[in-house]
Amino acid sequence: MRTLLRLEDLYTKLLCFTERSDAIDHHSALGVLFEVLEVANRSDLKSDLLQELERQKRQLAAFHNNPEISETALDAVLDEIESASNGVFNMSGKFGQNLRENEWLMSIKQRTGIPGGTCKFDLPSYHHWLNQDAALRRHYLMSSLTPLLPIRDGLAIILKLLRESGKMHHYIAKNGAFQQMQCGRVAQMLRVSLDKALPCVPEISANKYMLNIRFIAADYVAKSALYNADVKFNLTFCSL
Known part of the structure; x- marks a missing residue:
């Protein structure tokens, strides 16, 4: 993929x-x-x-x-x-x-x-x-x-x-962090979307048990750090 x-x-x-x-x-x-x-x-x-x-x-x-x-x-x-x-x-x-x-x-x-x-x-x-x-x-x-x-x-x-296969869900990452149990769910692609005005970008890590999304402050000079605020975002699990 x-x-x-x-x-x-x-x-x-x-x-x-x-x-x-x-x-x-x-x-x-x-x-x-x-x-x-x-x-x-x-x-x-x-x-x-x-x-x-x-x-x-x-x-x-x-x-x-x-x-x-x-x-x-x-x-x-x-x-x-x-x-x-x-x-x-x-x-x-x-x-x-x-x-x-x-x-x-x-x-x-x-x-x-x-x-x-x-x-x-x-x-x-x-x-x-x-x-x-x-x-x-x-x-x-x-x-x-x-x-x-x-x-x-x-x-x-x-x-x-693949992109059209999933249903979009709305979530809030508290203080820039989001975690969800997979519960056996399988996907070939995860789609994350958020307001482009938000000064942060998602970093995703996942395995068959857990999904973690961290929103990192979009600072192009300093060392990357967690965006310390709630982030509203959309998440779609796509699977063929």
Whole structure:
């Protein structure tokens, strides 16, 4: 689940940088593209996504002919899952193999691990590319990214279903601390939301017995400390 969330964040940044026109944005897009390769390479992502998409399809298909379920909405979700599943299944080779076989890209990737390693005197061909027309750079980025988009579509539908699976509950953390017994409850994701005006952020720790949430004062200079006030927040247990 953490891998999917990291990839979701990276894909969002990657597409955002790619759609822009400045050379510095396209430089950032390549940097994020290399991060996508690294994160996705740590697991059998394609197989895991296909298994989870198939499981979700079976579970949702069981709701057909249920009078409390909209058949139109259900069919739309099932079609979305089927489309995402087909896209992932039809991916050829290992994830990102087309990029790993590109010597030019891999030479840039190697230099990005060195502070300041992509300067023009280190990578003159890269400097030449960055000075090409924005449309040409964008076309190159999209052609490199397109084979990776089925994974983005697959994880997007899974995370959407997961986020919509839970019921929101309202709580108050007394003096910035909240504790709750799990009582056998299982979740793949916990969602915590609070008023953005509150100068604190949640830190969560949990096991099968207990959930602990500590709200830490949002002080960007001093050492972190517990936010010493009551905090109203919303908590959602999400489970596929």
